[in-house]
Amino acid sequence: MFYELATLTTRLFTTAQATEGIQAWVQAPQARGRLLGCWYSDIGALNQVLVLRAFADEAEMLAERRRALLSSNPFNCGELLTGLEMHGYAGFPWMEPPAPGSYGPIYEVRTYQYKTGGLQPTLDAWQAALPARNEISPCLLAMYALDGTPRFTHFWPAASLNERSAARAAAVQQGVWPPKGGPQWLTSQMQSQIFLPTAISPLK
Template identity: 30%
Template sequence: MIYEVRTYDLIVRGVPDTLKAFSACIEKRQELSPLVGFWFTEVGPLNQIVHIWKYDDANHRAEIRAEAVKHDWWPPKIRPYLLRQHVELCIPWDFSPIPEPGEHGPYYEMRSYMIQPGYMPQSKERWKQAIHERMERSPMSVVMETDIGDASKIIHIWPYGSLDERQAVRDKALADGLWPPAPKPGDELEVQTQENKIMLPAPFSPMR
């Protein structure tokens, strides 16, 4: 299983019209392959949408995309609002939850970490030791690493009912020494850079 993470930068005030264009055809597109979630940014890089699609593998993705563009309704007509597109294919970690449709947010924090080349196994092991207890504090939707796109990158998504809840959970996890998971003695911290964004779901997003 792979997840395609598509991030579009839009012109200022381009989000409403872009969501409207997607809403007109998204149900038809989901008949071909499942949409995991569709969001727009509220905090962080503004005028941005993020949509995630689930496929069996890269060949399945190629087949579905070839089928989709045979129809005049896909892709939606958003060129007037589109500045750039960024696409990543990601593989979920073996202990990652499976993103499920439903009411989980409405606030979703998407965090992206660049990892030193060759240190991904160390990072995964650190997470594995602490993630289940961390998810008892608040759920995680998914954690995955890039296979195609920005190399050596982790993407993880956390839903919260409010930004106050997010802050309280994170402060308590830090105070308890639970999260972020500390490196083992003698290990070098492998995280090079970190980015985050707060997103809200589109009206038609399966994850809300």
């Protein structure tokens, strides 16, 4: 499965207006792909709206990318934007796209850069370790970038920030996380943000 992760940086106090535009954009007759999530940033870089869509194949994803690039009003938010980034991803091969539902409302989105040659070892390490980690709290989606700096992004929902912290501590204490052999392939370039779902997000 292929994904696009778009980050819309908006003017102050325009998240609700941007969300309306995004909903119309992804539901347009010519639109491709399926909206999975639409969140606004709460901790980390602020005034950002994150849009995650799933695509059946890479061609469909790129066609939708061209629609945005050629538009004078991408995501129907042109006048609200101070920045726009769109990146293509492939899902970790054994992970199915997340089904709509209530998993949060806290969504931690983490992005790690990996060293040259590190993708396959990372996939192997995560495949071995994730079942035990999911018993503590589930990883909703993990995917690796198809463009830009070699990196992967993963989504961790939780009912609260306290639940998130407790799950991370328990995973380390039990020795199930981080994946054995995984950290040796990572660089020091890592980032994490906390997002909350907008009204239009299928992932709540």
